[in-house]
Structures are given as C-alpha cells and as structure tokens.
Amino acid sequence: MTTLGIGIQVAAMLVGGAYVLAVADRLIGGSGSNVRSAFSYPVKRLSFLMLQPVTTTERPDLAAWILAPSLLLGLAAVGAVSIPIGGPSPGGDIPAGLVLFGAAMLIVLVAVFIFGWAPNSVLPMIGGYRFAAMVLSIGIPFSLVVLTTAIPAESLSVGTIVESQSSLWYLLVQPLGLPIYLITAAAIAFWGPFDLPEGTDLAGGIVAEASGARLAMWRFARAALMVTLSLMGAAVFLGGYLGPVLPGWLWTVIKTAVLLILLALTGRTMARIRVQRFVWFGWVVLLPLALVDVFVSGWVAL
Amino acid sequence: MVGIGAALIVFVALLLTVGAAQWVWAATGENDSTVPERVPFAGGAEPEFHAWNRFHIRYYAMALLFLAFDMEMVFMYPWAVVFVRQGLLALIEMLMFILILVVGMVYAWREKSFEWD
Amino acid sequence: MGLKARLVHLARTGEVPVFAVVGGGYRSAMHQLRHADGIRIVTSPRHASVLLIAGTFTEAATETVNRVHDQMAGPRVTVGWGHREPMLAPTRANPAGDTSEIAAVIRRQFHDVVTGAIQPEPPLLPDVDPVEWRGVGPYGHGGTGMTGGTPYGRPLALRAPDRDGLELDQVPVTIGPWFAGFPPGLALRVSLQGDVAQAVEVVTTSVVSSGPPGVFTRALHEPTPIRDLEMARARHHLEWMADTLLIAGADRLSLRADRLAETIQPGDVEHVTRLTAAARRSLLRLMTLRGVGVLSADIDMVGLGPVARAAGFSDDRRTPEPAYRDIGFQPVTHDVGDAWARFAQRAAEAAQAVDLAARAGSHRAFGSGEVEAPDGHHQAGETGPADRLTSMLDAVLPGMEWGDLVTTVQSLDIDMESVFFGRPPT
Numbered sequence: 001m002t003t004l005g006i007g008i009q010v011a012a013m014l015v016g017g018a019y020v021l022a023v024a025d026r027l028i029g030g031s032g033s034n035v036r037s038a039f040s041y042p043v044k045r046l047s048f049l050m051l052q053p054v055t056t057t058e059r060p061d062l063a064a065w066i067l068a069p070s071l072l073l074g075l076a077a078v079g080a081v082s083i084p085i086g087g088p089s090p091g092g093d094i095p096a097g098l099v100l101f102g103a104a105m106l107i108v109l110v111a112v113f114i115f116g117w118a119p120n121s122v123l124p125m126i127g128g129y130r131f132a133a134m135v136l137s138i139g140i141p142f143s144l145v146v147l148t149t150a151i152p153a154e155s156l157s158v159g160t161i162v163e164s165q166s167s168l169w170y171l172l173v174q175p176l177g178l179p180i181y182l183i184t185a186a187a188i189a190f191w192g193p194f195d196l197p198e199g200t201d202l203a204g205g206i207v208a209e210a211s212g213a214r215l216a217m218w219r220f221a222r223a224a225l226m227v228t229l230s231l232m233g234a235a236v237f238l239g240g241y242l243g244p245v246l247p248g249w250l251w252t253v254i255k256t257a258v259l260l261i262l263l264a265l266t267g268r269t270m271a272r273i274r275v276q277r278f279v280w281f282g283w284v285v286l287l288p289l290a291l292v293d294v295f296v297s298g299w300v301a302l
Numbered sequence: 303m304v305g306i307g308a309a310l311i312v313f314v315a316l317l318l319t320v321g322a323a324q325w326v327w328a329a330t331g332e333n334d335s336t337v338p339e340r341v342p343f344a345g346g347a348e349p350e351f352h353a354w355n356r357f358h359i360r361y362y363a364m365a366l367l368f369l370a371f372d373m374e375m376v377f378m379y380p381w382a383v384v385f386v387r388q389g390l391l392a393l394i395e396m397l398m399f400i401l402i403l404v405v406g407m408v409y410a411w412r413e414k415s416f417e418w419d
Numbered sequence: 420m421g422l423k424a425r426l427v428h429l430a431r432t433g434e435v436p437v438f439a440v441v442g443g444g445y446r447s448a449m450h451q452l453r454h455a456d457g458i459r460i461v462t463s464p465r466h467a468s469v470l471l472i473a474g475t476f477t478e479a480a481t482e483t484v485n486r487v488h489d490q491m492a493g494p495r496v497t498v499g500w501g502h503r504e505p506m507l508a509p510t511r512a513n514p515a516g517d518t519s520e521i522a523a524v525i526r527r528q529f530h531d532v533v534t535g536a537i538q539p540e541p542p543l544l545p546d547v548d549p550v551e552w553r554g555v556g557p558y559g560h561g562g563t564g565m566t567g568g569t570p571y572g573r574p575l576a577l578r579a580p581d582r583d584g585l586e587l588d589q590v591p592v593t594i595g596p597w598f599a600g601f602p603p604g605l606a607l608r609v610s611l612q613g614d615v616a617q618a619v620e621v622v623t624t625s626v627v628s629s630g631p632p633g634v635f636t637r638a639l640h641e642p643t644p645i646r647d648l649e650m651a652r653a654r655h656h657l658e659w660m661a662d663t664l665l666i667a668g669a670d671r672l673s674l675r676a677d678r679l680a681e682t683i684q685p686g687d688v689e690h691v692t693r694l695t696a697a698a699r700r701s702l703l704r705l706m707t708l709r710g711v712g713v714l715s716a717d718i719d720m721v722g723l724g725p726v727a728r729a730a731g732f733s734d735d736r737r738t739p740e741p742a743y744r745d746i747g748f749q750p751v752t753h754d755v756g757d758a759w760a761r762f763a764q765r766a767a768e769a770a771q772a773v774d775l776a777a778r779a780g781s782h783r784a785f786g787s788g789e790v791e792a793p794d795g796h797h798q799a800g801e802t803g804p805a806d807r808l809t810s811m812l813d814a815v816l817p818g819m820e821w822g823d824l825v826t827t828v829q830s831l832d833i834d835m836e837s838v839f840f841g842r843p844p845t
Contacts, residue, residue, distance in 0.1 A: 003311050041434070043429055048533070051423070056335065058340045066328070069324065071317065073320055074317045075313075077312050081309040081312055094306055095306070096379075119353075120342065121344075122349070122594075123594075136361070136368040154384075154385075154386050200668060202600075204465075204466070215465075268670045268671050272667050273706040274711070275820060275822060276417045279361060284407075284416070291400060291404070298393050299393065301385070302393070337544075337546050338544035338546070343490050344592060345597050346483030347592075347595060350592070351573055351577075355588040419818055419819050
C-alpha cells in the first residue's frame, strides 16, 4: 500500500472514530438525552467553533500554542499508522510498530505540556504540569502491558501480534492486560476520570484560554488520540481484524468502537481522581500489577 | 513493505499542514483585540504577575524513579522478542533486574515521594 | 451557499455556551438551568458566547464582570436573569421568569447574534495597557538582573522561601470571584509555588448581594412549619452535593442530584441513600475526597453546622427545640472531619431531613431569633457561619495542592450571600 493510501485510511479511521466518540460522550453526559440531536451535536459544535474568533492572551508563546495541537494530532496519526486495519499488508507492516506507538504516546506529554504553558496563564500552566506528573506515573505500566503482548508473538510488529491471536485473544491469555491498558490509555488521553489537566477545578485547565478554531483543533486531536489508543487496544488484546464472516476492516471498526464507548462511559460517571492519589495509584498499584502481567504471561508463553 | 518512512511522512505532513493552517488562521483573523480582551482568565480578577515562573516540581524524586524504570523499558523491548527462544534464563534475569528497581520504588514510596502537600 | 453561511446555518441551532455570573437569590435556579435543553454552562469565558448575569450584586462586582465580559471569545451577548439595580453591564434581555423562559431567551439571543440579526457587543473596558511598558528587549527581559523588566506591565514571579527553607519562585494570583471551583462571589489571593498554595488571603470585597428572604430567615422571627424547613434543608444539601459532584467531574451523578433536589418529597429517604451509594461507587470517597481538607481539632467549630458535625461535634440548634424533640430528632455526626466526612454528613442530613419532614405533621419550630440553617447556626442581626468559614481559610488552605484546595473550599459550603449581611441563606 502506498503512503498516500495509508494516510487516507488513517484519516478515515481518526475522523470516523472521533465522531463516534463525540456522539457517545454526548449521549452519556448530555442532559437533553435527545438521541437525534446527539448525532448532529458534533457537527453543530464544530461549526460554531469555526465561527468563533480565536482569542489570545497578553504575551503568549504563540509558536508553542500553534504547535501543540498539530503535534498531538501528528502523534495520534503516527500511532495509528503502526496498526494494520483491514488485514495483513502484503509486505508486512512497520517492523517495530509497537516501539513507534509507545514512543508516540509518551511524547503526548510534550504536546499537552506546551499547550498549557503557551498562554502564559496560571490555570492552564498548572494543568500542564499536572499532566507531567500523571504520565511519569503511568508511562511504565502502559508500555509494559502493550509489550507483554509481544512476548508470545515473538515480534514487535503489530501485524504479527494480531496474527498470533488467531486461536485465542490476548484479552483471555493475559487477563490483566486490557484493564491496565484502558486505565493508562484514558490517562494518556487525559480522559475522565483522569482529565486532571482539563479539570473543572482549573476552570478547564489547559483549554481555559483556548477558543474557536484552536479549541476545535485541540478537541479533534484529543479525540484522534483516543481513537488511536482504542485501535491499538483492539489490535493487541481483541484480535484486531481477525473474525468470522465480516471483512477484516469491519472487525477493526467494531472492536475499536466498543472500546471507545467503554471509555466514554467511564469518563462521565466516575469522580476525577486527585493528582497525588493518581501518582500513588500508578506506582504502587498499576506498576506491580503490570509486572505480574509480564512475568506470568512470560511463564505461560514458555 | 510499509517502512517507518510512511509514519514519518504522515507525521511531518500533518505537523506542517495543521500548523500552517492555524498560523494562516491567526494571521488573517481579526487581530484588533483590545488589552482587556487579552487579559488571562482568573475568574474575573486581574493577574499581578506573569504566570511563567520557575515552577516548583515537588514530584522530582518520582521523576527520577521514572528515568530508572524507563531505561529498563529500553532493555525490555528486545528482551520480549527473544524471550521465548531464550526460555527460563531470560525470565530469571529480567526478574532479578526488575526486583532491584522495585526495591527503589518501595523506598520512594516509604519516603513519601508520591505526595507533595 | 458559501462556507461561512453553511457554518452559520449549522451553528445557530446548536448548544449555547453560557458563562454565568451568579448573584443573590439565583444559586438554586442555576442548578436547573444547568440541565436546560440547548444550554451548556462553561467554566471559562473563552468558550462562551453568552454572558448570563443572574440575580443581585453590589457595585463592587462591576469591574470583575466587565473583565469577564471582555474575555469572552464571542460573538458576545449579555443576558440578565432577574438582574436588578445596580446593573453590572448592558443586557439585551432581562426576564425574571423560570428556567424554560430564560433558556428560550438565551437560545434566541444566540441564534440572532450568530446569524448576524443583532450586532455582537463591543468590549466594555477601555483599551489601555494596565501599566506602561518597562524593560528592554522584545520580552522586556533586557531590564535589570536576570529576570528584570516588566513586559506588559506585569513583573515576573517573586522569590520566597518554601516550607523546606529553599528560595523558590512564588506567584501570587487572585482567583475569583467568578471561578467555577469556588462559590460565586468568593475570591482568594493565593501565593502559588508550583501547584501548592504557600499562603492564602481572602479578598473581602462584597460582590454578591443577598437574595430575597427565604424560609430560614422567616424562621428567625416566627415559628415556621418544620416540614418547610426540613425540605428546604434537604434541597440545599442535594444541590451542594450536585456542585461537589460537578467539580469532581462526575457529570451524570451531578445531574441526578440536581433532578432529585427538584423533585424530592417528604419521606424520600431511599432516593437520597441511593444517590449517596452511587457517589461512593463512583470512587468519590476513595479517589477524590478522603483525607482532603481535614480540619484540626483546635479550630472552634461550634455553630458551623454540618462542618462541625462532620468533625464529630454533636452541635445543633435543633436539639433544644421542643418541636424537634417531639418528633424524635437526634443530630447525626461523622468523625475524621475531612471532605468525605462533610459529604457523607450532608448526605445523611438530607436523608434525615426528608424523614423529619414526613413525620413533622403541623409542628412549628424556631422564631426565637436563632435558627439552624443548612450551613449552621444563624442569629438575628449577627453574621452567619459563612463569615467564620471564610476567615478560617487563610489558616486551613496553605500547603495544599491546588485541586485539594478547591475541594476543601467547596466542602465547606460557604454562602457569599450571607457573609456580609448577617442573613441566613435563602
């Protein structure tokens, strides 16, 4: 497949997934609970934001403010490129896709941090710093549970990991994997209940000074990040494109949508965690559990 | 064969186009905002100082711990691939390595490095 | 149709982002507006198109409201809701009706300003630099010393010792009075070192004016049916729980608490206990409130109502009241005295209140110039608990991480309407 083809495929997944996420979030969190209006909600919201002027602050770091949404979207796209969507590509996929994905997801920290730093305003800045504490706490368990799926597959290529699940999904072989993955993925995408950098206690935090097209761009990039994380979750734990009857790409879409809806559900129903409690949770609870996951799965794979 | 090049091209292309679009948007938009419109939001009050400062990162000990574990992650990527071929030996070796790091984590926990108020 | 016309066509019927400035008498009404169709209350004016000024204020609020007005991204419209003299900003409409009426007015104004039927409002404050430019170089950094110069008239952070004795940057910031994490009207000047508050000072300017007198004010002067008092108490506590859940990001539960506050009837104990159980399941206790904002035992908490009772003091003005004794009233208490204890305390008191209301019959209570309001003990002609709670903040809050600070302030239920007037909440 050509680079252009991959680009179109990834763009379709990210835009479609972002729409699914926005509608699901609206249906769960919105108070109107009008199902029909939920489907038009993302389009209307986007239209308004495109009309709204982009405000600025007194002395912002404008370059960083422009770079941050682009970087976040770029990272989401890079992560998505490493995942086969429709089926095994003829020549195999990116040789160490898992490494590429892991690296891209941790650099999200930089995008969020500079987005909070750029407006030169106190509340967004605290949001950015909070996110640093969060990612440093769950970066290791996040990488570990993804890496654990590479052990039985004996490869860092996501395509090979998907293929190795033809008899049994890793959801069942490594039962600790998906729960830890979803918790840490929600934190990396600063999605509720881990939306600390955007919390109400910071009046919106990193987005408190963003308006109009800038806010729209940032919201879309974040939704794209959620889609990429769900795509990877579907690929390494739910067998990706493998499945009977339906074409492979449809299985990927269904599994990704299921994970997205699951994340949307927890996002609006759980109470936001304190940042210090989260740091403790990442190191003292998630890290040991992820290590148990690695060694038990390794023992089983032998 | 999809190389890492495809990822790089997608990344750079997105960075440039989205960045340029935002820059054009900002440049062609209404740039006539007044001073009060640019005041950073603080619930209605006016800021006395610039927000940028040498931020006191009270979780620095935890950040160092992250560095130690992140180095370990670097070793684990190749380890995971050869694990099944190497067998029990690889498992025990990595277990020993990790246990040493976990001692560090427990020490940091005991020293209250995961809380800062 | 051009691109812009198409966007306008789609946006005009969309959800309206509203930034609300809430004054006296409209706290409860805001809870209903939050869930009105087509309205979204946002936390930052940068996301808003409509500024809603609800209720009554003092002159002192004008400057802060104007600043928030100018910070709105626009296209700007200002709408009042029962907004009375002194008027803080020119408003396009100012109905005094119920939630559905104001929601319709807001949607109409938004529609008109997006389609261009009415002109968006220009900024209100004069376009002048706050302080003249000082310093040399593009960022004013070429002044004297390493961080000299004051670009945009604002200096860089001060240096001050932290609690470990290190000299570190410290930024004093005033947050409020229209900050979503604090009760409307409260402004705090916090000296931040990183995300930790080193010192806190309450900015005591009265901006929220007292709303129309409510049932607890009436009970100061004349015996009032216990049924009315206890239902008002239950509603107050449920609305407070909705606020806490909203700040904690549990939107669905917050909505449920608000709906319950609207519809609750005497005897609905089960509804309240189920809500509390759901809050516990959302990990509100475990992950957010437990261990935060513990009030030390040396603070004089007598008369602080649920705050005192959550810390184990069995102090309640209802206890000696004969009518309450007749229906078997016993104060509930919790220990620990942290933010979760205060949540559980108010939840338990709300449940107890609906139970008492069901059993009250025609009993009347108070009228002796003293009353136990939802936020504590009020006496005719005296400042209420809110005044004492605010003066406590500078001792309680320093050393807290910002999120914990907001949680603690919220957990104290400070009612700015009653701080400066010595009146119980309405």
